Amino acid sequence: MDLKDLYRDVIIDHNRKPRNFGRLEPADAHAEGVNPLCGDRLDLYVSLEGERLRDVRFEGKGCAISVASASLMTEALKGRTRADARRYFEEVHSLLTRPGFEPSFDLGKLAALSGVREFPARVKCASLCWHTLNAALARRTEPVSTE
Amino acid sequence: MSAPARQTREPPAAFDVERVRADFPILAREVNGYPLAYLDNAASSQRPLAVIEAEARYYEQTHANVHRGVHTLSQEATAAFEAVREKVRGFINAGSTREVIFTRGTTEAINLVAQSYARPRLMPGDEILISWLEHHSNIVPWQLVCEQTGAQLKVAPIDERGEIRFEQFERLLSPRTRLVALAHVSNSLGTVVPVRQFIAAAHARAVPVLLDGAQAVPHVAVDVRALDVDFYTFSAHKMYGPTGVGVLYGREALLEAMPPWQGGGDMIRSVRFEKSTYNVLPHKFEAGTPNIAGVVAFGAAIDYLLGLGLERVAAYEHELLEHATARLSAIPGVRLIGTARDKSALVSFVLEGVHPHDLGTILDAEGIAIRTGHHCAMPVMEFYGVPATARASLAFYNTHAEIGRLAAGIERARKVFA
Numbered sequence: 001m002d003l004k005d006l007y008r009d010v011i012i013d014h015n016r017k018p019r020n021f022g023r024l025e026p027a028d029a030h031a032e033g034v035n036p037l038c039g040d041r042l043d044l045y046v047s048l049e050g051e052r053l054r055d056v057r058f059e060g061k062g063c064a065i066s067v068a069s070a071s072l073m074t075e076a077l078k079g080r081t082r083a084d085a086r087r088y089f090e091e092v093h094s095l096l097t098r099p100g101f102e103p104s105f106d107l108g109k110l111a112a113l114s115g116v117r118e119f120p121a122r123v124k125c126a127s128l129c130w131h132t133l134n135a136a137l138a139r140r141t142e143p144v145s146t147e
Numbered sequence: 148m149s150a151p152a153r154q155t156r157e158p159p160a161a162f163d164v165e166r167v168r169a170d171f172p173i174l175a176r177e178v179n180g181y182p183l184a185y186l187d188n189a190a191s192s193q194r195p196l197a198v199i200e201a202e203a204r205y206y207e208q209t210h211a212n213v214h215r216g217v218h219t220l221s222q223e224a225t226a227a228f229e230a231v232r233e234k235v236r237g238f239i240n241a242g243s244t245r246e247v248i249f250t251r252g253t254t255e256a257i258n259l260v261a262q263s264y265a266r267p268r269l270m271p272g273d274e275i276l277i278s279w280l281e282h283h284s285n286i287v288p289w290q291l292v293c294e295q296t297g298a299q300l301k302v303a304p305i306d307e308r309g310e311i312r313f314e315q316f317e318r319l320l321s322p323r324t325r326l327v328a329l330a331h332v333s334n335s336l337g338t339v340v341p342v343r344q345f346i347a348a349a350h351a352r353a354v355p356v357l358l359d360g361a362q363a364v365p366h367v368a369v370d371v372r373a374l375d376v377d378f379y380t381f382s383a384h385k386m387y388g389p390t391g392v393g394v395l396y397g398r399e400a401l402l403e404a405m406p407p408w409q410g411g412g413d414m415i416r417s418v419r420f421e422k423s424t425y426n427v428l429p430h431k432f433e434a435g436t437p438n439i440a441g442v443v444a445f446g447a448a449i450d451y452l453l454g455l456g457l458e459r460v461a462a463y464e465h466e467l468l469e470h471a472t473a474r475l476s477a478i479p480g481v482r483l484i485g486t487a488r489d490k491s492a493l494v495s496f497v498l499e500g501v502h503p504h505d506l507g508t509i510l511d512a513e514g515i516a517i518r519t520g521h522h523c524a525m526p527v528m529e530f531y532g533v534p535a536t537a538r539a540s541l542a543f544y545n546t547h548a549e550i551g552r553l554a555a556g557i558e559r560a561r562k563v564f565a
Contacts, residue, residue, distance in 0.1 A: 003508070003509060003512045003563070006508065007505075007509075007563055012563070012564065015564070016564070036521065036525070037520050037521065038504050038519075038520060038534075038535060039502075039503070039504075039520065039521060039528070039533075039534025039535035040504075040534070041534070061534055062502065062534075063502035063503075063504040063505050064501075064502060064505045064564065065504075065505070119508060121508070122504070122508060125504065
């Protein structure tokens with residue numbers, strides 16, 4: 001167990017300066033993610049252009065892992081299609097939970113999340129934003145939790 | 148100079164923490180390559196070998212069901228089980244073993260009072276008064292009973308230090324208040340509530356009082372008769388005993404007038420399809436086979452604590468608290484949450500720029516176990532405007548060196564996120 005693996009420079013950087021942070025008004029899709037045991041919460045906003053996620057933004061409070069994960073996600077998905085978002089979700093989910101998993105395509109900076117799987121208690125922090133995105137795109141209104 | 152006089156003038160023997168630590172096998176283990184520093188005692192404490200062995204010995208030599216058989220084992224098991232009831236009675240100075248009910252824990256004890264004492268008495272518009280300090284287990288059972296009866300839950304506020312505002316509490320005691328339920332010691336902030344004052348105010352209006360003593364019993368001597376409290380609840384696992392065992396103390400006259408809560412074996416005298424009659428106290432409230440081994444081991448935990456001496460334990464823990472408070476408040480960016488004038492050995496805090504969960508992970512990597520989160524006290528977190536805190540809660544087997552490791556770990560976390 002190496003902390004350097006969890007708190008990689010990319011994670012620290014995106015926690016300190018989250019990208020695409022803030023409200024999106026009006027948003028075509030919105031969902032709320034809350035992990036009450038941790039105290040992590042975020043609001044996720046998407047504006048759509050046909051099948052494309054024209055803009056993805058978030059705001060909220062949480063630990064470094066949850067904030068950095070949301071920031072990295074918005075950066076990776078902005079401009080991509082719903083189908084891309086689903087593929088990314090599957091890849092990141094495997095990356096976070098399956099030991100030794102090798103992504104089937106280049107995940108870019110999101111690969112920095114691979115260290116999280118050595119810290120099972122923190123997987124829920126990294127995955128909260130992704131489940132929230134799914135809910136937003138599916139237009140589910142119930143708050144999402146990964147606890 | 149006579150010998151006894153000299154003895155009283157001598158300071159009590161210094162607390163030999165290393166010797167005490169040797170009684171707890173788990174403290175010898177390593178976590179992530181470091182010696183374990185267990186600073187999460189308010190969530191659950193560890194057990195001394197005497198407790199672990201008492202449970203094993205019971206299963207190896209004595210086990211049978213209690214209060215049933217005429218055979219030897221059943222009689223021995225019953226004797227061992229009931230001997231602990233007497234031990235608990237002495238430990239909290241209850242008047243009678245009829246007033247000592249074994250439960251699964253504090254939570255179940257509070258639910259029992261909510262359902263068996265409060266529910267039949269509450270009318271729409273009646274009130275139950277709690278405080279802002281409460282653990283969820285002293286909030287939600289009352290919310291449930293309020294929903295069931297149309298009664299209302301009133302909440303006495305706290306101040307910035309984390310102390311209940313007594314004048315406000317008094318003002319909230321109304322002609323409709325039917326029960327007061329308060330923490331004796333706050334689990335999230337460590338506030339020791341000056342409960343006598345609150346009990347006296349409630350009793351002046353003929354309102355009975357329940358205390359959640361889960362965090363108090365491991366650290367201070369509790370005398371239910373001196374407190375003049377009506378119901379007192381606590382758990383074994385926070386006082387070096389097993390999980391799944393707790394106690395409800397209730398004034399006999401109140402318990403006598405309450406209907407049974409759960410039905411089943413052991414709580415009945417006779418069962419006919421037309422009507423059953425109930426067993427006497429305390430068995431009326433103990434339906435089903437209890438956690439016999441747990442209760443027996445709980446007895447060993449009480450013996451262990453009393454053997455150490457509660458006053459010596461309290462004095463040493465207070466020393467640890469002062470040391471921890473001084474070390475942590477000297478770290479830039481640390482804000483202590485809860486600064487009551489009378490506190491148990493617990494430090495809740497936030498670190499600027501570092502979420503408590505990240506701090507918890509960083510400390511865990513060095514073998515230091517603290518609690519992070521809302522500590523089952525979300526209203527308290529809301530009061531201080533924080534989503535979560537980090538909490539180091541100390542026991543008599545913790546050391547100054549462990550507090551030093553905690554402080555160093557917090558400094559390191561600051562650097563990771565600086």
